[in-house]
Amino acid sequence: MNDFIAQQFSSYNLFQAAGDVVELNAWVHDDIIDQIKLLNEDPTKIKQHRIKDSKDGPENGYWYNNVPEGWGLPQNARTVGCLLYDAGNYIFPHRDKWKSIKPNGEITGDSFRLVNYVNHTNPSEFCFILDNKIINFEPKRWYAINTQKLHQGMSFVDDVVHLSAALHFDRNCREETTSWLLDSIPFAAGAQDDVKGVACERISQDV
Numbered sequence: 001m002n003d004f005i006a007q008q009f010s011s012y013n014l015f016q017a018a019g020d021v022v023e024l025n026a027w028v029h030d031d032i033i034d035q036i037k038l039l040n041e042d043p044t045k046i047k048q049h050r051i052k053d054s055k056d057g058p059e060n061g062y063w064y065n066n067v068p069e070g071w072g073l074p075q076n077a078r079t080v081g082c083l084l085y086d087a088g089n090y091i092f093p094h095r096d097k098w099k100s101i102k103p104n105g106e107i108t109g110d111s112f113r114l115v116n117y118v119n120h121t122n123p124s125e126f127c128f129i130l131d132n133k134i135i136n137f138e139p140k141r142w143y144a145i146n147t148q149k150l151h152q153g154m155s156f157v158d159d160v161v162h163l164s165a166a167l168h169f170d171r172n173c174r175e176e177t178t179s180w181l182l183d184s185i186p187f188a189a190g191a192q193d194d195v196k197g198v199a200c201e202r203i204s205q206d207v
């Protein structure tokens with residue numbers, strides 16, 4: 001009897017299998033800061049602009065009304081934006097996504113966060129802590145991060161630029177998100193690219 005049951009890929013599978021910080025083969029270009037400056041000066045590209053007096057989070061953020069070309073993101077990315085930090089700005093320790101779990105066991109919606117730390121990635125400049133671990137991001141590279149775990153950040157310098165976006169498995173996006181992830185996660189992109197792994201076939205032949 002074939003008892004195979006097809007499951008649907010979700011953010012829970014992603015982070016359980018790959019870890020809470022998943023490096024992706026997706027980058028922004030070297031001139032990204034110039035691109036961001038141009039975008040932020042163009043009101044037709046801005047969906048929302050936040051300037052806050054509070055130091056609870058970045059003081060300045062822009063969200064765009066579409067996915068900019070050449071940013072390495074799939075077209076179904078949502079809430080694409082930049083967060084601008086100066087020295088003293090911080091993100092208070094918190095967890096996201098828990099409100100989508102209902103008492104009856106249903107989960108409404110399934111999305112996860114992509115982040116890209118454009119500059120000042122040394123923790124002595126901007127320190128990001130996820131699940132009590134300091135995360136070292138490669139500049140201009142996209143990462144999927146599990147924001148259900150406790151996370152916080154603090155800036156020790158001015159002019160820090162981060163990009164952020166959401167990818168959904170709900171909203172009819174499961175296929176587009178999953179296929180983009182399979183193309184972008186280094187170890188899922190095909191055995192021929194995975195040169196870091198142990199060559200199991202050779203070992204079994206030697207034994």
Ligand SMILES: [Fe+2]
Binds near residue numbers: 094096
């Ligand atoms: Fe968060």
